[in-house]
Amino acid sequence: DAGVTQSPTHLIKTRGQQVTLRCSPKSGHDTVSWYQQALGQGPQFIFQYYEEEERQRGNFPDRFSGHQFPNYSSELNVNALLLGDSALYLCASSQDRGTTNEKLFFGSGTQLSVL
Amino acid sequence: GEDVEQSLFLSVREGDSSVINCTYTDSSSTYLYWYKQEPGAGLQLLTYIFSNMDMKQDQRLTVLLNKKDKHLSLRIADTQTGDSAIYFCAEISPYGGSQGNLIFGKGTKLSVKP
Numbered sequence: 001d002a003g004v005t006q007s008p009t010h011l012i013k014t015r016g017q018q019v020t021l022r023c024s025p026k027s028g029h030d031t032v033s034w035y036q037q038a039l040g041q042g043p044q045f046i047f048q049y050y051e052e053e054e055r056q057r058g059n060f061p062d063r064f065s066g067h068q069f070p071n072y073s074s075e076l077n078v079n080a081l082l083l084g085d086s087a088l089y090l091c092a093s094s095q096d097r098g099t100t101n102e103k104l105f106f107g108s109g110t111q112l113s114v115l
Numbered sequence: 116g117e118d119v120e121q122s123l124f125l126s127v128r129e130g131d132s133s134v135i136n137c138t139y140t141d142s143s144s145t146y147l148y149w150y151k152q153e154p155g156a157g158l159q160l161l162t163y164i165f166s167n168m169d170m171k172q173d174q175r176l177t178v179l180l181n182k183k184d185k186h187l188s189l190r191i192a193d194t195q196t197g198d199s200a201i202y203f204c205a206e207i208s209p210y211g212g213s214q215g216n217l218i219f220g221k222g223t224k225l226s227v228k229p
Contacts, residue, residue, distance in 0.1 A: 042222055043158070044219070058216065103160055106158040108157045
């Protein structure tokens, strides 16, 4: 049973470009959350997708957008990249059971470097 | 504020106990979590505690919760070199309402010396 898989593992972009990161949730999971982890920091919540819609959003600008597909996989898009967007982007999946304690399973992340 | 506070570094000898401390922000937090991150890897959920509990033990891990002081700790008994990693404390965001929206501390880097 594959866990949460993310692609690519590493990515280098230049300022102003756009990037798309991909995530496949753990089998049986229907909810995907995205986090940004800057160097030396804890992960920060970007947004969460459930039933192909953005259900919650953290304090990130509109340059950050996402999508969830019918098979529950998800994409994170970042437009007009800034140097400060360089970080490890983590995807986490869970199964929505209507409680507040569904366990989050994290992927290994995509390391994005913006030059 | 929204900061979950943790000390940044902890060094112990193999076989000793490690205690990692955390101060969280929301007194109404229902669940509090400890995650482990090894180099080049994502986060692994180690354990969690429900807010109506004072203590939870899971093999070598013991979580203590002091709600009055909003203080959480993780004790690792008989620490091994394989326990070397960064440990994150996390709480459910008071603005989110679901476990998908967690607020993490900056992490405590645990170094275990042989």
